[in-house]
Amino acid sequence: MKDYKNILIIKMSSLGDVIHALPTLYAVRKNWPNAHITWAIHEQFESLLPGKPWVDDVIIIDKKQLKKPAYLWQLRKDLHSRHFDMTLDLQCIAKSAIVSLLSGAPEKYGYWELREGSNLVNKALVGEHKYDHVIERYLDTVRALGGDVEGVEFPMPAYxxxxxxxxxxxxxxxxxxxxxxxxxxxxxxxxxxxxxxxxxxxxxxxxxxxxxxxxxxxxxxxxxxxxxxxxxxxxxxxxxxxxxxxxxxxxxxxxxxxxxxxxxxxxxxxxxxxxxxxxxxxxxxxxxxxxxxxxxxxxxxxxxxxxxxxxxxxxxxxxxxxxxxxxxxxxxxxxxxxx
Missing domain, CATH: 3.40.50.2000 (Glycogen Phosphorylase B;)
Structure with missing residues (x-):
């Protein structure tokens, strides 16, 4: 299993979909305990994310601005400055692939269901749960990267x-x-x-x-x-x-x-x-x-x-x-x- 130091998880929406991705966050943290984990998300769903030790940093992606060159250029500068070594796109649609592309990470992955051209940016990580619940499909990305998955856990925030x-x-x-x-x-x-x-x-x-x-x-x-x-x-x-x-x-x-x-x-x-x-x-x-x-x-x-x-x-x-x-x-x- 490769020792990633700086990981970007991309799951920007919606409410239920972000919750479905939390067990993968849990598994990523357990397998890469020393990695700096950043999550890219739309602002209205940011409060669904737990803080440290699960997520070290959050990047807010403005969906309305994603088609504007000036915003994309600034986003690219921000992402590149963080020096990600891996992105994990758990949305796998055009808008998330744009974020993955702009990340500058040398390794860009997604779960197997790469839609809207996201396969042009991300490499699909396929596992034995390809046609099972989406939570297991997301967790297959960790398994494919050599990580262990011990059950389904949701690291929820408390307020x-x-x-x-x-x-x-x-x-x-x-x-x-x-x-x-x-x-x-x-x-x-x-x-x-x-x-x-x-x-x-x-x-x-x-x-x-x-x-x-x-x-x-x-x-x-x-x-x-x-x-x-x-x-x-x-x-x-x-x-x-x-x-x-x-x-x-x-x-x-x-x-x-x-x-x-x-x-x-x-x-x-x-x-x-x-x-x-x-x-x-x-x-x-x-x-x-x-x-x-x-x-x-x-x-x-x-x-x-x-x-x-x-x-x-x-x-x-x-x-x-x-x-x-x-x-x-x-x-x-x-x-x-x-x-």
């Missing part, structure tokens, strides 16, 4: 001030102890469970005496407002669009159970090993679902056609085939295990 802030927000809504986090939104509408279903589930949770915190991005504020108005119960707390990324991490870290469809915060819950219920149908959990533990409880639509080979199926009716009763039944089983 003391954000934890205090979230606790204060919850207390202002009467939440003093256990609560359930529900995230109704998703990046693509075909991945979403119907809002009426989320509303009915929240009604059951609230009427059972549980405090329910709905969360998500500012873009999902209308969804949060709809559920709040639909449920009309003091046990429901609407924090959709009201948390920073560090606050969202800490909100999820301390929840009793997490419930959502295939969305970014789901992968935070998985990384933090919170008991979770994940609803899938139009995407393949075998490729990008929560991975690595008994805390994961999957519910898959009976009409799902998604596979690792066809990971996203445009079926607008698929997620609606998961009944509220099915989710409630799994919830009761999970609660029984936790008691």
């Amino acid at each position: 003391v001030e954000a934890e205090k802030s979230v606790k204060h927000k919850l207390q202002s809504h009467g939440v003093e102890d256990e609560y359930v986090v529900v995230v109704p939104g998703a990046r693509w509408i075909v991945k979403e469970w119907p809002l009426l279903n989320f509303g009915e589930l929240c009604i059951r949770l609230c009427e059972s005496g549980k405090k329910v915190v709905i969360a998500g991005a500012p873009d999902d504020a209308e969804k949060g407002a709809f559920i709040e108005n639909y449920v009309k119960n003091k046990n429901l707390i609407n924090l959709v669009g009201s948390t920073s990324m560090p606050e969202l991490i800490e909100l999820i870290r301390h929840c009793e159970i997490f419930i959502s469809a295939d969305t970014g915060p789901l992968h935070i819950a998985n990384a933090l090993k919170r008991p979770l219920i994940a609803l899938f149908g139009t995407t393949s959990p075998k490729r990008t679902g929560p991975y690595g533990g008994s805390h994961v409880h999957l519910i898959i639509s009976p009409t799902s056609k998604a596979t690792p080979e066809q990971p996203l199926v445009d079926d607008p009716d698929c997620m609606a085939q998961i009944p509220v009763d099915a989710v409630w039944s799994v919830y009761e089983q999970v609660i029984g295990k936790e008691l």
